[in-house]
Amino acid sequence: MDFSKIVSSTAYELSKALSDGATTSTEITSAFIDRIQKVDGQVHAFLYHDPEDMLAQAKESDLRRSQNLTLGPLDGVPVGLKDVIAVEGQPLTAASKILENYISPYNATVTRKLKESGAVISGRLNLDEFAMGSSTENSAYGATKNPWDLDRVPGGSSGGSAAAVAAREIPLTLGSDTGGSIRQPASLCGVVGMKPTYGMVSRFGLAAFASSLDQIGPFAQSVEDVALLLEIISGHDPLDSTSYPVEIPRYSEVLKEDCQPCKIGLPSEFFGPGMDDEVRKSVELAIEFYKSIGFEIIDVSLPSTDLSVSVYYVIATAEASSNLARYDGIRYTSRSQRAENAIDIYSKSRGEGFGEEVKRRCILGAYALSSGYYDAYYLRAQKTRTLIRKDFEKAFQKVDVILTPTSPTPAFKFGEKSDDPISMYLSDIYTISTNLAGLPGISVPCGFSDSGLPIGMQLIGQAFEEGPLLSVAHQFDREHRLGRQAPNL
Template sequence: MTPLDYTLAELKQQLSARTLSATELTEAVFARIAATDGTVQAFLTLNEEQARAEARRYDDKYVQGEGIGALAGIPAGIKDNIITEGLRTTCASRFLDNFVPVHDAFVSRKLKEAGVITAGKLNMDEFAMGGSNENSAYQVTRNPWDVERVPGGSSGGSAAAVAAGQVPFSLGSDTGGSIRQPASYCGIVGLKPTYGLVSRFGLVAFASSLDQIGPLTRTVEDSALVLQAIAGHDAMDSTSANVDIPDYTAALQGDVRGLRIGVPKEYMGEGVDPKVKQAVLDALKTFESLGATWEEVSLPHTEYAVAAYYLLASSEASSNLSRFDGVRYGVRAENPDNLIDLYFKSRSEGFGSEVKRRIMLGTYALSSGYYDAYYLKAQKVRTLIKQDFDQAFQKYDLLIGPTAPTTAFKIGEQINNPLQMYMNDILTIPVSLAGVPAISVPCGMADGLPVGLQIIGKPFDESAVLRAAHLFEQATEHHKLRPQL
């Protein structure tokens, strides 16, 4: 076995026992990236020199027995919309091709405090707008299970890097499913925390009322370890929740006897691949064997979720991306005729087609005469969707269903059909609109491709979500499967 065959929890133990050095682990990471990233294309920027220097520093600390962070000496990949001091951050957009931040995001700083080494920045859909990773301005990341298929998006690079064994874990961001859907497609664990549990400070904004940072890992225990490191109140983020942070790893202990599970009938209906549905039903049988009970429940406003989401998210994107004007930072058009021409040319040259599509949709929805008809109505629908979850959680402890209606589709198959692409998030979007936590864990295979199980919890009850996911994982072998690159 190589160091990268171990889980994050196992690596932590080996580093503490000094049976493995941070330098050996870091060298293994860059060797694996060199061997596989020509095919997978997960990384946009590598941080080799600084990472090696940090690894040597942590090795010295381990030898000296100094107090160090909980994840000291472990390399990770970070999605390229999370800013990192001194390390190029592009959001996979030509607009930010030359952008090097002068400070860290909250989560970047928290990882440094935990001793994590940043191996590099990971590819994504431009400004996190997409569900396949095909909207990157630089390259198309490929699914390690089948390099002719997408890894999902927008955190496709983050998911593919973990699935390919390039890094022990990565960070992604989830606006409408962008952690959970690629985790499902790539056969790994992806957690979207409750909105506000993890600070958005330093996350380049797409849709501010929806964006949330979370981990992509190989196991649920690893997910709990990373969440422990990045969760917490941040005065720099007005939407950061000031709540007590429990011990998420300790919460994995216990059982699910008596757990009440609701299965939304809307998540198991038309459009869900029969093989995906069967994998979920098999997973529910596993929960039954562990002592849980389940029954069908209805979330009646699910059918309106996609329409409401794309109106709200695009409206917020239109507002957030107005700061990219070619004046303050990023790419500036050459030889403009005047200020308006500078704005026009810089944005035309800097943004890709999907970003432009969403800016135009959002600007239209917010415009005079249409605000009440579209944006305001979508906000009211969002409230109804949240009320569906609130009502369901009065009876059930968790909700469970598929993460995505299908397995990973082929590269190029849907890129010219935006509506079909948007529908891939139909099972993850309602969770984001409601702001509740959810995790995707592997629950089987369909035609040689991974299937993800989505476990949804009450607000700030990540402990229950992680416990149920961990016990399911321990009772099955799905998480042990690895792609053969």
């Protein structure tokens, strides 16, 4: 196959070409290495990739195939990982200076599962430092650019994972989503991105941000590809005590059955002011499509939505301030040369090693947990979180899936929000409540603005019901295939 055809293919198409003998993993991997070399100078999605290692994995895959020992549909297909997911022997920086020289001594569970499925583990993708941000501008190693408009952000925090798929540098990637960090960049880059139910995918080997909210999930050009990757990374893991013992269906098979009859809920709170007109128009067209194929559209209410950003930033920063205490300059981070005593090592190493947003959030979290403020902020936020969760439970008594925009606007310009934390925090307003309630959500490209920027819709499902959610998303995606459109680079 010629290289341009390979890089524009979905994982499904590559998998089929491999099993038909039309190409080899070595050829596929070479095509993507070539593409990364051609376009990543502009996009800066990758923080690290090792072509030699990628080609060695591809060669092993080809050898397995020649001996009929292929490990599954993704055997020989490249997958990139957000730089918070551990791969033994590779760097893991979390886009932070404090982990500049860190090398992972072990594999994350998702990495192990990918290796067992024969996927070619292909490099580390840029993000907002420690996954804190919505634009990838908070990376200590320079921002990723939106492949559709290089003057604009790709979203975040998994901006590198989204941009790499959009720029056709890789067919599949993994990101992590704490308040929208998969879905929002997927929307801004015009690809599909999914956050599974909390507990579906092991967090072992994921650098923790907010442990009660973080989930790993896939990016791809199509819902079909996302289903394929989700099927491989999901499942109970004894190494993550919050991972849930549920049976994982073959999602790629589930997609063959349409969700019918199906009821879609529209929460009025998500369609109020603050939404860009072009986003509204695209999402309304998607709703019309669902009506036209026989879906019932029902109004629902999620009255606590307005509180979700406050609840999220109290809980997430509190958990972060505790989780990031481990980066202390003692065991595995860079140590300040100016430190004179033990406390100095902590304070100076963290002061020098952390970027601005990470410092801001750790301080905010420490405040929310501090004596005298715990009840007013942290405990109150946890109680309000219960109200948000109950809103969804009530809505799901009436509908199968909830539909909203993913982001209030298409991709914004660099610097537009970076000095105003609240305005940046509000760019996650449609995605945050899903994490607080633990529910699965997927962003599917549903249109373009007049200036050619991608727009995404979000579908939210019931807990551990990824099957019907993917099926509803697929019914739109297979007709419109907007994630298959590529930017000119």
